[in-house]
Amino acid sequence: MNFDRHRRLRRTEFMRDMVRETKVAKEDLIYPIFVVESDDVKEEVPSMKGVFQISLNRLHEELEEVKAAGIKSVIFFGIPDEKDPEGHGAYHDHGVIQEACRISKRLYPEILVILDTCLCEYTDHGHCGLIDPDTQDVDNDSTLPLLVRTAVSQAKAGADIIAPSNMMDGFVSEIRKGLDDNGYSHIPIMSYGIKYASKFYGPFRDAADSTPSFGDRRTYQMDPANRLEAQRELASDLEEGCDMMIVKPALSYLDIIRDVRNNTDVPVVAYNVSGEYAMTRTAVDMGLLEESVIMEQMVSMKRAGADMIITYFAKDICRMLDEGME
Secondary structure: OOOOOHHHHHOOHHHHHHHOOOOOOHHHEEEEEEEEOOOOOEEEOOOOOOOEEEEHHHHHHHHHHHHHHOOOEEEEEEEOOOOEOOOHHHOOOOOHHHHHHHHHHHHOOOOEEEEEEOOOOOEOOOOOOOEOOOOOOEOHHHHHHHHHHHHHHHHHHOOOEEEEOOOOOOHHHHHHHHHHHOOOOOOOEEEEEEEEOOHHHHHHHHHHOOOOOOOOOOOOOEOOOOOHHHHHHHHHHHHHOOOEEEEEOOHHHHHHHHHHHHHOOOOEEEEEOHHHHHHHHHHHHOOOOOOHHHHHHHHHHHHHOOOEEEEOOHHHHHHHHHOOOO
């Protein structure tokens, strides 16, 4: 018989391990943490089993678990006690995620801290910028200075990476200039420049208390039907000085991750978002799917071209890696 014997390289577990092309490592993972200002809070997010809102005075408990699991990087999202139309808490030098960053750096300086740079968790209307009173839409250009103030305050607090998620035009350029002008030229920008107006964000909005009080975010987040537009966003952010590019969501946008990987040499980050987490968590907990499907999903993101993955499954993945599951 004259045909290829592909099964030779699948014959044993050791053989499969040796020739495996794509692997997930602890260093690839970024774990999101939701921090609230109110004291003595550790409340599970109803739509995200295993994910908690946690207060600053109990943040050490979460960081201990992160450190013990072997997670190397975290991204903080803040929920302030008070909100207002301008989102002042986002750029206050002692705002909730600024203080979370300081706590993390004091306790575990080796953990890399990424701070989300946006206004939506801090505005009483839930949008990512200032509202134009005439159009009732987010005013792009008047929002940019507040994003710069936010980024600078975060860098001052000790952030290792600034991650702007607001999707305003020009946000990378303005933040880069603001950081450089204030002595933070060494701080990289991980841009959410390819962020779709997805229905997979629902549980996050519960966790971060950031559901818009009117309208939606389709005037500034991308249409899920568009593929080529992602390349335009990528080109703009690279030209403006981003150091890493996030694609959000991940599982329904693996083609976009691959397109980005093929068109840039900067690190690519997949955001395995809250809705993706909630669906898989529920299916696993109900016994509909084996837990190993979590790792299969992570591998799909890496195979598509992601260098790093922001995921609420980070603790589970670390445990599975410790158990020898790849």
